[in-house]
Amino acid sequence: MFENVKMPEGLNPEVLEHLMNPKNYGKLDDANGVGVALDEKTKEYVIFYTKLEDDIIKDVKFATNGCQDTVVIGSMFTQMIQNNDLDYANTAVEKIHKKLGKLSAQQLVCAEIVFSAFLASLQNYENKKNGADEELHLFKMKESCETTPVRKDEENE
Template sequence: MNEQKEIETEIGKHLMQPENYGKLEDADCVGVGIDHATKSYVIMYIKRDEKSILDVMFGTNGTQDTTTLGSLFTEMIKGDSIEGAIETTSALDKDLQESYAAIPAPKVDATKPEGEQVERVSTEHQDSANMVLTAFRAAMRHYDRKKGGIDEEQFEMSIVKTCPYSTTECHFVKKES
């Protein structure tokens, strides 16, 4: 129970005073994780050498949830080895996939008009974490591409979601007006 209290305190701290928020001017790599369904993104700026993450900052146009998760994640990897940060990201990604899979299937009410029959299922928390982790992976990819001679300002990656009630990726269809 004490560990749970410590986790809640840490989350509260990052909620009220996010760490590492802003642009890192001398970043070696810049990655963007985009959720095309909501047009939300996280941009991550990383200063690194071959072995370590020397500094990291992030920005987002997302929710407070996204800012809090970005703050927590950047504090976790700041000063870590590249290998350690990648391992942390992989472990968090595994937890994220389990979290997506645990979302209950939406309720269907066939008595309602078409387009309103399926209850909306929120994946906001998962998508926020997904954008943060995707931005990190995009930044690492940007670094590799720069080392390979590709000159670009940043590298962007779309988040990938898997619907818990489907065996395929989520598909978002805009409702006709």
């Protein structure tokens, strides 16, 4: 779709595609694992829905009130792990970092909130499998997406 579009430096067509047309966004009604990662400072969150059969991620969706970086990373990550096993999903975190290239500190936190929500969904799945009556599992983020504004005199350094 974006093959003939001149990309801004540092932006690849796959990232732009996920930004313009996020994949797997929304609620998964038959999820057997639901996880939330919450940035208490900014109130940004990611909800991750997984449907697991044995160790295979049969379906996955996510939702967020976060920024475009969070949406892109959530979209790319869910596409990578869908219909794969949990071992692959654990390596997908590293693979997505390579795909995205050098990330700013804020983008790294956006990625971390997506991955944490995924891990929370796996914890919810395990807890329910072990008899817990848990609607979802919540992880509170240690790092915040909030950034300090750059002063004008620092912009050109």
